[in-house]
Amino acid sequence: MSGVELKNVVKTFGDIEVIHGVDLTxxxxEFCVFVGPSGCGKSxxxxxxxxxxxxxxxTIRIGERDVTKLDPALRGVAMVFQTYALYPHMTVEENMSFGLRMNGVPKDEIRRKVSEASRILKLDDYLKRKPKALSGGQRQRVAIGRTIVRGPEVFLFDEPLSNLDAELRVEMRVEIARLHKELGATMIYVTHDQVEAMTLADKIVVLRDGRIEQIGKPLDLYNDPDNRFVAGFIGSPSMNFLAADVRTGAIQSPALDQRLDLPSxxxxxxxxxxxxxRPEHLSIDADGSYFRIDLIERLGGVSYVYLTGQQGERVIVEEGGSSRLQEHDHVGLAFNAADLRFFDADSGSRIR
Structure with a gap:
């Protein structure tokens, strides 16, 4: 296997620059996830x-090779798309072995590689079926198996779970994470779903408008975001943001109802x-009255309380599942000041 290095990578379509000097290793x-909103340049x-x-x-390097101008077939990569792109008239076994057969690989080697990929992906019972007889998750496993048999240096996944229902997405996330651990392969994965990014990645690359906003381990980005965009994008439900200003050497916000010490x-x-x-760092102060409870999502083990402040602020609070709060109650917020993050209102940059 090999790593991937991008140095000052720029991409333009006509006069429009869509990737702006990206540097990345x-x-x-490593399992690296590109995440960001639609149109950010990740795909x-x-x-x-x-x-x-x-x-x-x-320049783009894969391992020791400069592949910037190499044909895709010579780069040592294999790609899994969000559409399965399986041949409907072929069986699972035939779909997985097709590329090897076209390249003249000996039959014994094809059989061995298909058998190994089938074992890893738990497809042994489906090898003689055609795609129409498979579920969406099984079809995606076949598409992944087709890449495994090629033995690529780098696996590329372009939103591979976006066509699956919620239950299958969870199942396939587990399958892909297990696959990475078993193969130890370099994988780059594109998604707009930050939950997928948090659960799969060794390293997350957060993109916006063709630029990298921040690179880091999932919990580092969650706990220590560099700017408001990353803070709001990573986490579900997303971070709450409340307007404040600096007065007489302290931070004051009407929604928080107390003076806060300045950061360093x-x-x-x-x-x-x-x-x-973040919602889990807030709790309800029943003695307060600044916020009105609009909605309570009671999900069993946890409840999400949606609040609106007197100046239109929107806040989500995570409460225990047995919360006795009622809609239309008026409440305040309680929190630990150490859990607050401060951002410049104009630039969005973090003030530490």
């Missing part, structure tokens, strides 16, 4: 690695801030 054997970046799009500037960055008086805090 994916270590050998384009993966297609550049695969060679399905030509780069405008920069010491923003000046008059600076407009946003105070971020």
């Amino acid at each position: 994916v270590e050998d054997g 384009t970046l993966m297609r550049l690695v695969a060679g399905l799009e030509s780069i405008t500037d920069g 960055g010491k923003p000046a008086d008059g600076t407009r801030l946003e105070v971020g805090i």
